[in-house]
Amino acid sequence: MNDLATPPSPTVSTSPAETASPPPAPTVVRRLDYRPPAWLVPDIALDFALSLDSTRVTSRLRIERNPDAEPETTLRLDGDGLAVASLSIDGQLRNDWRMDGSDLLIDLAGDAHDLVIETVVNPAANTQLSGLYASNGMLCTQCEAEGFRRITFFPDRPDVLSRYHVRMSGDKAAFPVLLSNGNPVAQGDNADGSHWAEWDDPWPKPSYLFALVAGELLANRASFTTRSGRDVSLAIFVRPGDETRTDHAMRSLIASMTWDEDAYGREYDLDDFNIVAVSDFNAGAMENKGLNVFNTRYILADPETATDGDYDAIEGVVGHEYFHNWSGNRVTCRDWFQLSLKEGFTVLRDQQFSAERGSPPVKRIEDVRILRGSQFPEDSGPLAHPIRPDSYQEISNFYTATVYNKGAEVIRMMTVMAGPDAFRKGTDLYFDRHDGEAATCEDFIKAIEDGAGLDLTQFRRWYEQAGTPRIEAEAVHHPATQSVTLTLRQTVPATPGQPDKQPMPIPLRTALFDRATGKHHGEQLLLLTDAEQSFTFAGYDTPPVLSINRGFSAPVAIATQLPTADLLFLAEHDDDPFARYEAMQQLVVQHLVAAVTGQLDASALERGRREIGEAFAAILADSGLDDLMRGELVILPGEGYLSEQLAVNEPARIHAEREALKAWLGQHLGTEWRALHDRCAAVPYSLEAAARGARKLKTQALVYLAAGDPAEAVRRAKAQYDAADCMTDRQGALMTLCGLDDPAREEALADFHDRFAGNALVIDKWFSLQAGSLNPKAIEHTKALATHPDFTMTNPNRVRSLYMAFAANPQAFNAASGEGYRIIADLIIALDPINGSTAARFVSPLGRWKKMEPGRAKLMRAELERIAATPGLSRDTTEQVQRSLAG
Numbered sequence: 001m002n003d004l005a006t007p008p009s010p011t012v013s014t015s016p017a018e019t020a021s022p023p024p025a026p027t028v029v030r031r032l033d034y035r036p037p038a039w040l041v042p043d044i045a046l047d048f049a050l051s052l053d054s055t056r057v058t059s060r061l062r063i064e065r066n067p068d069a070e071p072e073t074t075l076r077l078d079g080d081g082l083a084v085a086s087l088s089i090d091g092q093l094r095n096d097w098r099m100d101g102s103d104l105l106i107d108l109a110g111d112a113h114d115l116v117i118e119t120v121v122n123p124a125a126n127t128q129l130s131g132l133y134a135s136n137g138m139l140c141t142q143c144e145a146e147g148f149r150r151i152t153f154f155p156d157r158p159d160v161l162s163r164y165h166v167r168m169s170g171d172k173a174a175f176p177v178l179l180s181n182g183n184p185v186a187q188g189d190n191a192d193g194s195h196w197a198e199w200d201d202p203w204p205k206p207s208y209l210f211a212l213v214a215g216e217l218l219a220n221r222a223s224f225t226t227r228s229g230r231d232v233s234l235a236i237f238v239r240p241g242d243e244t245r246t247d248h249a250m251r252s253l254i255a256s257m258t259w260d261e262d263a264y265g266r267e268y269d270l271d272d273f274n275i276v277a278v279s280d281f282n283a284g285a286m287e288n289k290g291l292n293v294f295n296t297r298y299i300l301a302d303p304e305t306a307t308d309g310d311y312d313a314i315e316g317v318v319g320h321e322y323f324h325n326w327s328g329n330r331v332t333c334r335d336w337f338q339l340s341l342k343e344g345f346t347v348l349r350d351q352q353f354s355a356e357r358g359s360p361p362v363k364r365i366e367d368v369r370i371l372r373g374s375q376f377p378e379d380s381g382p383l384a385h386p387i388r389p390d391s392y393q394e395i396s397n398f399y400t401a402t403v404y405n406k407g408a409e410v411i412r413m414m415t416v417m418a419g420p421d422a423f424r425k426g427t428d429l430y431f432d433r434h435d436g437e438a439a440t441c442e443d444f445i446k447a448i449e450d451g452a453g454l455d456l457t458q459f460r461r462w463y464e465q466a467g468t469p470r471i472e473a474e475a476v477h478h479p480a481t482q483s484v485t486l487t488l489r490q491t492v493p494a495t496p497g498q499p500d501k502q503p504m505p506i507p508l509r510t511a512l513f514d515r516a517t518g519k520h521h522g523e524q525l526l527l528l529t530d531a532e533q534s535f536t537f538a539g540y541d542t543p544p545v546l547s548i549n550r551g552f553s554a555p556v557a558i559a560t561q562l563p564t565a566d567l568l569f570l571a572e573h574d575d576d577p578f579a580r581y582e583a584m585q586q587l588v589v590q591h592l593v594a595a596v597t598g599q600l601d602a603s604a605l606e607r608g609r610r611e612i613g614e615a616f617a618a619i620l621a622d623s624g625l626d627d628l629m630r631g632e633l634v635i636l637p638g639e640g641y642l643s644e645q646l647a648v649n650e651p652a653r654i655h656a657e658r659e660a661l662k663a664w665l666g667q668h669l670g671t672e673w674r675a676l677h678d679r680c681a682a683v684p685y686s687l688e689a690a691a692r693g694a695r696k697l698k699t700q701a702l703v704y705l706a707a708g709d710p711a712e713a714v715r716r717a718k719a720q721y722d723a724a725d726c727m728t729d730r731q732g733a734l735m736t737l738c739g740l741d742d743p744a745r746e747e748a749l750a751d752f753h754d755r756f757a758g759n760a761l762v763i764d765k766w767f768s769l770q771a772g773s774l775n776p777k778a779i780e781h782t783k784a785l786a787t788h789p790d791f792t793m794t795n796p797n798r799v800r801s802l803y804m805a806f807a808a809n810p811q812a813f814n815a816a817s818g819e820g821y822r823i824i825a826d827l828i829i830a831l832d833p834i835n836g837s838t839a840a841r842f843v844s845p846l847g848r849w850k851k852m853e854p855g856r857a858k859l860m861r862a863e864l865e866r867i868a869a870t871p872g873l874s875r876d877t878t879e880q881v882q883r884s885l886a887g
């Protein structure tokens with residue numbers, strides 16, 4: 001983003017730094033180079049004179065030498081695209097400062113000074129959405145990770161903690177609501193009709209947690225009393241008109257506050273907790289102290305416009321940001337290499353919260369599906385990195401499924417090994433020991449060791465080594481001793497920069513089932529610590545059925561093929577719901593991998609389909625299952641996950657075989673799907689689990705019917721669309737119609753667009769459904785949508801709704817012509833100058849060329865080369881493309 005080819009810089013340049021500096025050579029930041037800051041900033045007072053295109057920022061810093069750092073005679077303050085409008089030190093105006101690239105350098109003697117720096121920024125021109133920017137006439141900030149330096153010069157690193165005092169003034173009509181972190185302390189009117197407000201945050205915090213919002217906003221208000229009796233005013237601010245869709249978010253917030261007290265003993269620590277929803281946002285949401293800022297998609301919901309999945313996502317993200325108040329804010333990160341300290345732990349906490357609010361096994365299955373769908377591919381591709389990376393060029397590129405989701409799995413393994421009570425002792429010690437500090441992953445591990453009484457010496461490898469461990473399991477029955485020997489072998493694959501790996505400690509919840517009784521003799525937690533290890537089980541007179549990695553106790557791949565009979569047994573009998581799901585997945589994976597690699601003749605193919613069909617029929621008929629769980633068990637493994645199981649990726653064959661299996665299941669279980677659709681369609685709308693389960697199955701039935709009996713699917717989807725009283729049903733029906741070649745498709749799409757015109761989040765769905773569709777013309781549809789009047793490159797939600805859906809559409813993206821790759825490369829090149837961090841997120845789909853069949857691999861590389869050759873690329877995109885090409 002520091003280059004000449006980018007569009008107007010979001011800042012107004014004023015003297016004396018008139019000439020733009022040349023783009024700096026890519027600098028690599030290394031974890032082991034960490035040095036404590038030479039100067040600390042105990043206090044900062046910020047004064048904003050707000051305006052959409054020219055906001056004047058006056059920053060008063062109290063700076064003090066850090067007694068624990070090497071003394072430096074020069075103070076270096078980070079800046080990004082800023083110019084100094086004025087600078088004074090201890091009350092004296094000065095011009096003996098200099099720029100080093102975008103940083104401000106000041107030579108300083110003495111141990112403490114008062115600095116005043118003025119800068120001017122242009123929020124309306126800030127399309128990167130980092131720093132201070134405008135969204136629909138309102139002003140807001142996003143400072144994580146390095147956005148504060150786009151507002152004012154500052155030591156913009158998370159180990160510099162300051163008390164913030166914020167004053168802002170601006171036009172009363174344009175900005176009636178003025179918000180910042182902490183507590184409101186004063187407000188008033190100016191003589192010229194403008195007004196002002198002051199906020200004070202008593203908790204020292206790093207600059208990435210600073211936030212300011214100013215605009216025309218309405219609040220949904222509620223209150224919460226903490227268990228020690230503090231009354232907290234809660235408010236969710238949205239644009240006028242949206243306040244009717246904030247109740248679910250408010251309920252989720254209150255539930256989060258209660259849960260963190262119960263589950264982790266964590267109370268809220270201010271008198272106010274504010275949330276603001278904005279429609280232009282680079283990520284999901286941001287945990288700024290006392291002032292969370294959210295993407296509207298994780299706040300706004302009502303039954304007509306939000307699906308059950310949206311409701312769940314809102315609850316999870318509201319919880320996630322709230323939980324950061326302790327895991328992230330009260331205890332923050334020393335440097336950005338420690339990102340998983342706050343993100344991995346907070347994802348685990350939001351997963352635990354959502355599990356308790358809904359169905360724990362269904363939530364576990366969903367979390368594992370996300371891990372396998374995004375993190376496993378990342379871990380086996382060119383962008384693989386440990387949950388605590390060793391180096392980066394641009395930290396925005398490391399907000400990844402690995403740091404977040406694998407990070408959560410790593411801490412979850414600690415809970416499995418310690419048990420919940422001991423783990424809680426560990427987290428209590430962690431929060432107690434490091435409250436108010438900027439901590440490291442090592443601090444967390446040590447606190448869990450000390451508090452929970454675990455030895456995590458070898459376990460630290462989970463922080464150091466990238467790559468998904470592969471486990472092979474072999475169970476040998478010894479009739480003479482009526483015992484079983486289970487031999488486990490692990491390999492951790494080589495990843496970029498890490499050719500050789502050490503064995504990891506892998507906790508595997510395991511049970512051996514007696515075929516005759518259908519029962520096991522008690523689950524055991526096996527800890528595999530070596531490359532190869534054997535475990536003996538007594539008391540089996542016949543060969544048992546192995547159920548391993550139950551509940552997905554470790555984020556590993558089990559490479560061993562189980563006999564089909566054993567998988568069918570587990571799918572029906574395992575008392576661990578996750579293991580039942582896993583057996584179903586494995587049954588389908590083994591069949592499809594064999595089919596794709598040409599190992600099945602016609603009769604073996606038919607036999608395999610019949611076995612899967614019988615397992616499906618049993619699940620559809622099993623009265624012991626609830627519908628939410630039934631819905632999980634009938635979801636086929638995705639094409640991405642299937643491609644991970646192959647030595648060479650053949651996307652067209654995977655797609656064809658998987659669709660053929662779906663069609664077979666649609667035809668041979670046609671009666672069952674129709675009966676299921678009828679039964680579920682009769683369940684009235686509510687947010688209860690039974691009704692949600694019915695809705696999930698209703699659309700699943702349509703998915704199979706669409707593959708096996710398209711005419712019947714069109715009839716039913718049309719009826720479901722017309723009768724829909726909620727978005728879950730309407731979207732499921734529209735998705736089905738979108739995939740089929742029938743006039744009903746265009747009619748429904750037109751109706752949907754009309755019905756929800758002006759509702760940006762629903763129009764996003766309209767784009768996604770078409771770009772992500774099974775329809776053979778999905779490429780043409782996507783190209784046409786890119787020129788639709790509702791499409792815009794400046795709103796990340798809209799860009800993602802079209803192009804992320806497209807990149808995740810296996811058959812369209814992987815078209816043999818390479819057109820799908822070209823579309824994504826064109827997007828990256830066009831989006832990069834507007835929003836580099838969002839553009840960079842589209843590189844990874846193109847990066848998986850190494851395992852691809854040679855024709856497509858060449859096309860993918862060619863697109864990466866074309867992006868790399870584009871002049872003036874952002875640091876974000878440059879880094880991702882370089883890494884992807886290196887392989």
Ligand code: TRP
Nearest residue numbers: 142144145282283284285286287
């Ligand atoms: N810290 C935020 C979270 O996980 C996410 C985040 C990181 C973010 N960087 C961002 C949000 C940039 C918006 C923009 O909760």
Ligand code: ZN
Nearest residue numbers: 320324343346
């Ligand atoms: Zn987070």
